[in-house]
Amino acid sequence: MDAANFPRQGGGDGGYYNYPVVRRPVWTWEVPAYFWLGGMAAGAYVTAALAQNFGSADDRRVAAGGYYVAAAALVPCAPLLIADLGRPDRFYHMLRIFKPLSPMNLGAWTLTALTPIAFARAASHAASTGLLRGPLGTLARLVPTRLAELAGVVLGLTLAGYSGVLLAATNIPLWAKSKLLGGLFMASGLASGSAAVTLQAAWRGAPDGSLHRLAMVESAASAGEMAILTGYLLQSGKTARPLTSGRLRAPFWLGAVGAGTLLPLLVHRMAGRRQGRPLRILSSAAALCTIAGSLALRWTIFEAGKVSSEDQAASFELSSE
Amino acid sequence: MIDGYKRLMNIEKPPTPKTAKGFFTDTSLCIGCKACEVACKQWNQLPADGFAMTGNSYDNTGTLGATTWRHVQFIEQAKANGQGQEQRWLMMSDVCKHCANAACLEACPTGALVRTEYGTVYVQQDICNGCGFCVAACPFGVIDRTPKHGHFEAGTAHKCTLCYDRLKDDMTPACAKSCPTASIQFGDVEELRTRARRRLGELQARGESKARLYGMPEGREAEEVGPLHAFFLLLDEPERYNLPAVPRLPRKTMAQRYGWSAAVGVGFALVGALVFGGRR
Numbered sequence: 001m002d003a004a005n006f007p008r009q010g011g012g013d014g015g016y017y018n019y020p021v022v023r024r025p026v027w028t029w030e031v032p033a034y035f036w037l038g039g040m041a042a043g044a045y046v047t048a049a050l051a052q053n054f055g056s057a058d059d060r061r062v063a064a065g066g067y068y069v070a071a072a073a074l075v076p077c078a079p080l081l082i083a084d085l086g087r088p089d090r091f092y093h094m095l096r097i098f099k100p101l102s103p104m105n106l107g108a109w110t111l112t113a114l115t116p117i118a119f120a121r122a123a124s125h126a127a128s129t130g131l132l133r134g135p136l137g138t139l140a141r142l143v144p145t146r147l148a149e150l151a152g153v154v155l156g157l158t159l160a161g162y163s164g165v166l167l168a169a170t171n172i173p174l175w176a177k178s179k180l181l182g183g184l185f186m187a188s189g190l191a192s193g194s195a196a197v198t199l200q201a202a203w204r205g206a207p208d209g210s211l212h213r214l215a216m217v218e219s220a221a222s223a224g225e226m227a228i229l230t231g232y233l234l235q236s237g238k239t240a241r242p243l244t245s246g247r248l249r250a251p252f253w254l255g256a257v258g259a260g261t262l263l264p265l266l267v268h269r270m271a272g273r274r275q276g277r278p279l280r281i282l283s284s285a286a287a288l289c290t291i292a293g294s295l296a297l298r299w300t301i302f303e304a305g306k307v308s309s310e311d312q313a314a315s316f317e318l319s320s321e
Numbered sequence: 322m323i324d325g326y327k328r329l330m331n332i333e334k335p336p337t338p339k340t341a342k343g344f345f346t347d348t349s350l351c352i353g354c355k356a357c358e359v360a361c362k363q364w365n366q367l368p369a370d371g372f373a374m375t376g377n378s379y380d381n382t383g384t385l386g387a388t389t390w391r392h393v394q395f396i397e398q399a400k401a402n403g404q405g406q407e408q409r410w411l412m413m414s415d416v417c418k419h420c421a422n423a424a425c426l427e428a429c430p431t432g433a434l435v436r437t438e439y440g441t442v443y444v445q446q447d448i449c450n451g452c453g454f455c456v457a458a459c460p461f462g463v464i465d466r467t468p469k470h471g472h473f474e475a476g477t478a479h480k481c482t483l484c485y486d487r488l489k490d491d492m493t494p495a496c497a498k499s500c501p502t503a504s505i506q507f508g509d510v511e512e513l514r515t516r517a518r519r520r521l522g523e524l525q526a527r528g529e530s531k532a533r534l535y536g537m538p539e540g541r542e543a544e545e546v547g548p549l550h551a552f553f554l555l556l557d558e559p560e561r562y563n564l565p566a567v568p569r570l571p572r573k574t575m576a577q578r579y580g581w582s583a584a585v586g587v588g589f590a591l592v593g594a595l596v597f598g599g600r601r
């Protein structure tokens with residue numbers, strides 16, 4: 001008789017009791033907050049640069065506020081990243097080597113390179129509108145704007161795009177199973193960034209035409225986010241349960257999906273035929289929803305990943321495909 | 322200037338590679354004495370993890386962790402054999418696998434995780450800044466970060482060093498030295514593999530049809546993370562020991578993930594150019 005043929009023991013999944021296969025991520029709230037702000041900064045910079053290079057005179061004037069948004073949103077990024085380290089005093093070790101194979105290293109270099117560029121471009125715009133005068137203004141006028149835009153767009157897209165890949169380049173089932181998390185965070189970052197540009201434009205009383213175009217760009221990103229999120233959930237299957245049916249289901253469905261993408265799409269559509277004050281109010285409301293939804297998306301996926309790390313069955317499924 | 326930077330950042334020339342060293346853990350010989358756990362804690366001066374009773378057989382350790390680098394599992398199995406219940410215990414001393422393609426090492430943004438001259442994976446404690454990426458990257462749940470405000474090397478990543486300090490002095494790692502049944506065998510990886518194949522043959526000849534090696538170059542589990550420098554002889558499926566069938570190396574799918582991300586970014590830029598450029 002075969003001595004070795006013992007049936008699987010309790011626990012359901014046949015693993016070692018109910019111990020998780022992988023360790024629970026040690027990251028805290030600083031990480032999703034940084035992903036949100038970094039994505040928004042990048043989205044705002046890219047939107048501003050697109051309007052600058054392809055838009056009308058109005059578009060250019062209105063969207064240039066995106067450079068301020070980008071610079072402002074980048075300010076807390078490095079402090080958040082540093083605060084999350086186990087040894088914050090050694091933050092500069094991130095730049096000890098250049099190792100793009102590690103998304104964490106790539107992100108640190110990208111943030112380091114993008115921050116001064118975004119500030120220089122914002123300063124150059126401030127100088128051109130007369131906001132920044134004196135020797136600093138003279139210095140800011142020397143910034144090569146086209147070069148700053150091109151470099152900023154490339155670095156911005158990298159910053160918005162690497163964060164999802166970073167989470168996915170792990171063995172946490174919810175983050176790693178689908179190949180679409182990088183694309184999802186990219187779409188969400190671009191949506192929230194263009195929404196931030198819309199928001200400041202509406203606030204500063206932008207012309208209707210420019211607001212309509214900004215809303216269209218934002219809606220394109222939101223629609224893309226919706227499509228890629230659907231793909232993400234389909235690919236993840238049962239692994240996505242901590243996100244879709246666990247403790248996080250309300251902030252995910254109502255916050256990230258409902259308020260974050262569906263509602264702004266609807267409101268922007270409603271605003272499409274309006275002008276003046278109603279248009280500005282509706283656009284602002286939609287933009288605020290998109291921005292809040294983007295935070296909800298990062299936060300719920302981040303937290304659900306921690307729950308997923310304890311899912312023995314999901315780990316076995318990830319490693320058996 | 323480059324020399325100054327290297328000094329500032331502690332970048333040194335790696336030592337000349339030596340013969341690869343590793344562990345062959347033969348679980349069929351393990352008696353669950355936990356001498357390896359104790360010897361490891363003692364030699365590496367790792368703090369205790371408390372005295373919580375898990376209720377899971379004799380295992381009150383639970384999992385590997387930042388301050389637990391050997392962990393003895395107790396798997397209780399039972400089956401009916403015609404004359405009542407037949408029971409067996411599978412015991413296994415788990416440890417860092419020192420993968421040939423290590424996910425933790427590839428994830429590390431600071432270069433704190435290195436491959437040593439012995440082919441093992443090692444965390445340089447003076448470099449690690451505790452980013453925590455390796456913790457989520459490891460497919461085996463081995464490496465972990467100590468609490469930020471703890472008493473033991475606070476806030477950095479820790480795991481088995483294969484007793485790097487002992488290897489430097491031609492000594493056997495503490496766990497293997499203390500193992501009373503030679504369940505943990507230390508030596509040159511190549512030689513250990515030969516020994517493991519021979520032992521597997523013996524067990525199979527005795528009717529242990531489910532016995533297998535885990536972490537050999539020809540195994541499915543080596544598809545992505547490569548052969549393991551600390552490998553195992555198991556008496557049942559890997560999952561029974563909480564080992565993944567095919568441990569995943571994040572690098573393998575990274576290009577595809579970046580591809581989707583880039584596609585979305587480029588798509589957005591095109592839409593933006595069209596919308597702003599198409600105005601009337």
